[in-house]
Amino acid sequence: MNKTILVTGSSRGIGKTIALYLANKGYDLVIHYRSQIDQAQEVVKQINQLEQSARLLQFDISDRKQCAEIINNDIQVNGAYYGVVCNAGVISDNAFPLLTGEDWDSVIHTNLDGFYNVLHPIVMPMIMRHKPGRIVTLSSVSGIMGNRGQVNYSAAKAGIIGATKALALELAKRNITVNCVAPGLIETEMMVNLSQDEITKIIPAQRVGNPKEVAAAVAFFMSEDAGYITRQVLSVNGGLC
Secondary structure (H helix, E strand, C coil), X not given: CCCEEEECCCCCHHHHHHHHHHHHCCCEEEEEECCCHHHHHHHHHHHHHCCCCEEEEECCCCCHHHHXXXXXXXXXXXXXXXXXXXCCCCCCCCCHHHCXXXXXXXXXXXXXXXXXXXXXXXXXXXHHCCCCEEEEEECCHHHHHCCCCCHHHHHHHHHHHHHHHHHHHHHHHHCEEEEEEEECCECCHHHCCCCHHHHHHHCCCCCCXXXXXXXXXXXXXXXXXXXXXXXXXXEECCCCC
């Protein structure tokens, strides 16, 4: 296949699952991490065991200059990417009256500004490939319906949806699709304190999702079969909204 996909925030959590799932589908990977090199190296090792190639990129997606420099250098050496998964993000939850300026800025600068910082140096090289390409962003159920204690996160994730739809319009004629996956409550470290009673009350499917279910949605958007699908938001949330 020889198609390379950059997955941001892929050293752990949902990003790691997405990267390994894509490797199982025959893609080569660029594994991005911010600080946990040991975890990132382990992901590369697992991808290599699947007989796919992988390399590491380290940068902070909230740092525009750093993103541009490192991504541009990687593309110059290795060529443009076939696909990008904008997965990396942060949360800093609190009731709005208690939300500090730092809480707001860190979430917006990482989650929403990260969309621009990562994709801006990537898009033109993708266009210049003159081949099909795929961009998948990760939003959230919070970006669709809002969530108490997450005004900052909901704002950032809603912004990602709007940005995704607009970019999809610009790139459609270039045969580059741009779509969004919006997970609901997914089984990660952040979900360990949620009781089964709470899950039953709020999720029609009466369970939290599995990271592989998110990865499967991303992989579909990356596939050749999804070539006529763009500007869409696919919710993976058990009927939550």
